[in-house]
Amino acid sequence: MVRLDENEISFPDPELYDGHKGIIAFGGDLSIERIWLGYQLGIFPWYNPGEEILWWCPDPRFVLFPKELKVSKSMRKILNKNFFTITENQNFREVIKNCQQTRRKGQDSTWLSNELMDVFVKLHEYGLAKSIEVWKDDELVGGLYGIQIGKVFCGESMFAKVSNASKAGFIYFVENNKNKIEIIDCQSYTEHLESLGAKMIPKKEFLTILKKNNELR
Template sequence: MVRLDENEISFPDPEIYDGPDGLMAFGGDVSVERIWFAYQLGIFPWFNPGEEILWWSPDPRFVLFPDELKVSKSMRKILNRNIFTFTENQNFREIIKNCQQTIRKGQNGTWLSDELMESFIKLHEYGLAKSIEVWQNGELVGGFYGLQIGHVFCGESMFSKVSNASKAGFIHFVENHKNDIELIDCQSHTEHLESLGAKMIPKREFLKILHKNNERR
C-alpha cells in the first residue's frame, strides 16, 4: 500500500497496482483537486473521520448499466401514484448533510467527515458534483449525490426518511438519463442496488469505460 504525499497530488495506477481488497493508498488530503483527480482514475476515499485517509479501487467493481435497470411491479405502482416529486441540484448541501447524519445498519457514526463534505460541496459549486432530491408534500425525504465524469456517474451516498424514497429517486434519475449516462459507479456491493440491476464487473472493464469518458469529455 502506498503512502501519499500531502504536497503532491498523485496515486498509484489502479490498472497496475492491486492493493488488499482494493485498498490503493493512504494519507494525502481530501482537497477538491485530489478528489477530482482520484475519481478520474477510478479511485475513491473511504475512511472513518479522525482516522487515516484511505483510497480504494476495488476489483471487481459494482456498477449499473442504465439499460439493465430493474423496476419491480410494486415499485412501479409506487412511482405511478406520483407520491414523490424529484429535482436535481436544487439542494446539494442538504442532501449531503442528510447522507452524513443518516444512521446505517452495522455502522457506528459516519464515514463522511466535515472536511470531505465541504470538498464535495465545492465540487458541486464547480459543476462537477450533482444531487438528486426526492420530495413528498413539500418535504425533502430522500436523495443522493455523486460526481459526473463525462458519461459516467459516480454515486457516493444516499438517504431516505420514508420508505422507498431513495429507491424512487434512483429509478427516476436512471430512467431520465439513459441517453447521457453510460454507466453508474456504485463502488461497493449493496443488496439495495443489486435489486435494481447493479452487478459486479472486472475493474479493468470499469476503468476502460471511465478512461474513454475522460477522453471525450
C-alpha cells in the same frame, strides 16, 4: 499500499496496482484537486473520520448499466402515481447533510466527515457533482448525490426518511439520464442496489469505460 505525499497530487496507477483488499493508497489530503483526480482514475476516499485517509479502487467493481435497471411492479405504481416529487440539483447541501446523518446497518458512525462534505459541496458548485432530491408534501424525504465524469456517474451515497424514497430517486435519475450515462459506479455492494440491477464487473472493465469517458470530455 502506497503512502501519498501531501505536497504532490498523484496516485499509483490502479490498472497496474492491486493494493490490499481494494485499498490503493493512504494519506495525502482532501483537496479538491486530489479528490477530482482520484475520481477520474477510478479511486475514491473511504475512511473513518479521525483516522488515516484511505483511497480505494476495488476489484471487482459494483456498477449498474442504465439499460439493465430493474423496476418492480410495486415501484412502478408508486412512480406512476407521483407519490413523490423529484428534483435535480435543487438542494445539494441538504442531501449530503442527510446522507451524513443517516446511520447504516452495522455502522456506529458515518464515513462522511465535515471536511469531505465541504469538498463535495465545492465540486457541486463547480458543476462536477450533482444531487437528486425526493420530496413529499414539501419535505425532503430522500435523495442521492455523486460525481459526474463524462458519461460515468460515480454514486456516493443516498438516504431515505420514508419507505421507497431513495429507490424512487435512483430510478428517476437513471431513467431520466439514460442517454447521458453509460455506467453508474456504485462502488461497494448493497442488496438495495442489486435489486435494482447493479452487478459486479472486473475493475479493468470499469477503468476502461472510465478512461474512454475522460478522453471524450
